Amino acid sequence: MKDLLEKAQPVVDFIRNNDNFAIVCHYDADGLCAGALLANALDRLGKKYTITPTKQMDSARIADIQSKGEHHLFADFGSGQIPVIEENLKSFAIIDHHATVGETSQPHFNAHLVGLDGAKEISGAGMAYIVAKALSPDNQDLAALAIVGAVGDMQDSSGAFIGFNRKILADAEAAGVITAKKDLRLFGRHSRPLVQFLMYNSDPILPGITADEGGTVRFLNSASIPIRQDDEYVYYVDLSDDLKRRLLSALVVYGKRNFVPDNYLKAMVGEVYELTREKDKSFVKDAKDFSTLLNACGRHEKGEVGIRVAMGDRDVYYGLAEELLRQHRRMLRDGIEYAKSKGVTDTGSSYLLDGGSEIKDTLIGVIAGMLYGAQVIGQDKPIIAFSMDEEGHAKFSGRATWRLVRKGLHLGKAMREAAASVGGEGGGHNIAAGATVPFEKKDEFIKSFNKIVSVQLSA
Numbered sequence: 266m267k268d269l270l271e272k273a274q275p276v277v278d279f280i281r282n283n284d285n286f287a288i289v290c291h292y293d294a295d296g297l298c299a300g301a302l303l304a305n306a307l308d309r310l311g312k313k314y315t316i317t318p319t320k321q322m323d324s325a326r327i328a329d330i331q332s333k334g335e336h337h338l339f340a341d342f343g344s345g346q347i348p349v350i351e352e353n354l355k356s357f358a359i360i361d362h363h364a365t366v367g368e369t370s371q372p373h374f375n376a377h378l379v380g381l382d383g384a385k386e387i388s389g390a391g392m393a394y395i396v397a398k399a400l401s402p403d404n405q406d407l408a409a410l411a412i413v414g415a416v417g418d419m420q421d422s423s424g425a426f427i428g429f430n431r432k433i434l435a436d437a438e439a440a441g442v443i444t445a446k447k448d449l450r451l452f453g454r455h456s457r458p459l460v461q462f463l464m465y466n467s468d469p470i471l472p473g474i475t476a477d478e479g480g481t482v483r484f485l486n487s488a489s490i491p492i493r494q495d496d497e498y499v500y501y502v503d504l505s506d507d508l509k510r511r512l513l514s515a516l517v518v519y520g521k522r523n524f525v526p527d528n529y530l531k532a533m534v535g536e537v538y539e540l541t542r543e544k545d546k547s548f549v550k551d552a553k554d555f556s557t558l559l560n561a562c563g564r565h566e567k568g569e570v571g572i573r574v575a576m577g578d579r580d581v582y583y584g585l586a587e588e589l590l591r592q593h594r595r596m597l598r599d600g601i602e603y604a605k606s607k608g609v610t611d612t613g614s615s616y617l618l619d620g621g622s623e624i625k626d627t628l629i630g631v632i633a634g635m636l637y638g639a640q641v642i643g644q645d646k647p648i649i650a651f652s653m654d655e656e657g658h659a660k661f662s663g664r665a666t667w668r669l670v671r672k673g674l675h676l677g678k679a680m681r682e683a684a685a686s687v688g689g690e691g692g693g694h695n696i697a698a699g700a701t702v703p704f705e706k707k708d709e710f711i712k713s714f715n716k717i718v719s720v721q722l723s724a
């Protein structure tokens with residue numbers, strides 16, 4: 266840590282020697298945490314700043330950013346945009362963990378340039394935290410935001426943080442703002458009643474539980490886990506250790522029966538991170554819930570709401586953020602209802618869902634996968650769903666079940682080959698993949714995809 270605090274010094278000097286900053290941060294959970302972290306640190310120094318979450322940096326965006334302040338501070342963003350930043354801004358510093366494109370003589374604090382793996386062991390918020398700590402040891406409490414940011418970037422996906430994130434975790438624990446423990450790592454431990462907690466988790470998809478309220482109730486009943494107690498809904502965190510273990514083993518048995526691979530089931534349990542100072546059962550108590558809340562803000566172009574929440578608002582902005590999450594869940598539910606009523610077509614080797622203009626292209630993949638859970642479609646073939654994206658392309662998302670993967674299906678390969686055959690692009694994992702193809706070529710794409718899938722499944 267000491268070595269890195271020294272390497273952050275050019276950015277620290279940049280902050281100390283200037284005022285009237287424009288913080289520009291990425292719009293996802295990690296970026297919002299990085300921006301909020303710097304904003305809190307600047308507040309403590311009595312510096313003036315604006316803060317702008319952003320998705321990309323084209324010429325219109327840069328003009329807007331230019332006008333936001335005298336000295337620009339990029340957070341979780343900027344290393345990949347150095348040429349355009351150099352060309353348009355006079356005074357700036359970059360704090361980032363993404364890959365670097367180009368060079369600059371201005372302060373540039375990037376994970377990869379200081380010997381850290383920015384993909385796995387430190388997030389943008391983590392880099393911002395090092396800067397904050399170098400500014401003042403009193404900023405150690407801000408480590409909580411670095412934890413939320415790293416979880417948002419899924420740097421705990423192996424089951425726990427690795428590398429430098431563990432040092433940040435130690436700081437957060439020492440400051441008394443985070444506790445880590447081993448538990449079920451699903452969204453909503455604190456913030457969703459048990460039934461919603463299980464049925465809205467879509468990774469892994471569990472047919473008869475995912476998106477299936479009745480099925481989830483039956484599953485909980487058969488495991489003798491209470492859904493309500495004293496007229497109140499039971500949350501996962503309300504369960505005794507004994508009931509938690511019972512729920513976990515019931516989930517594992519259920520997953521195995523549905524061919525979910527062992528490593529996947531194992532990864533459901535791991536380290537969870539709780540913010541000690543936050544209220545129980547709020548969306549900001551658990552780092553995963555918190556990052557999901559922030560991602561909902563970013564995705565709905567309400568990054569500034571997320572920043573307020575990350576900076577500490579638990580009032581109006583917190584309420585707005587909660588509403589965005591509810592809206593997200595409503596959109597999932599509506600999408601499933603739409604698929605149920607309008608129907609899914611059986612095209613031979615796959616199911617097809619035409620999202621039309623009803624389902625957002627960013628949600629259609631999740632909804633397609635949930636159709637297995639809701640048993641709208643059988644588990645015998647993959648599903649592909651499409652809608653038109655902003656550029657007028659047909660955007661396809663494919664989902665499968667573990668049962669099909671075990672039989673030889675690889676959606677990523679099928680999507681890549683089928684898309685290439687019609688002049689599009691595709692790829693992804695065995696169980697979830699996507700492709701973007703010219704809209705007028707969509708039928709040709711489906712034909713080609715079906716042919717590839719039938720070969721994969723007959724091998």
Ligand SMILES: [Mn+2]
Pocket residue numbers: 295296341362388389390418
């Ligand atoms: Mn990031």
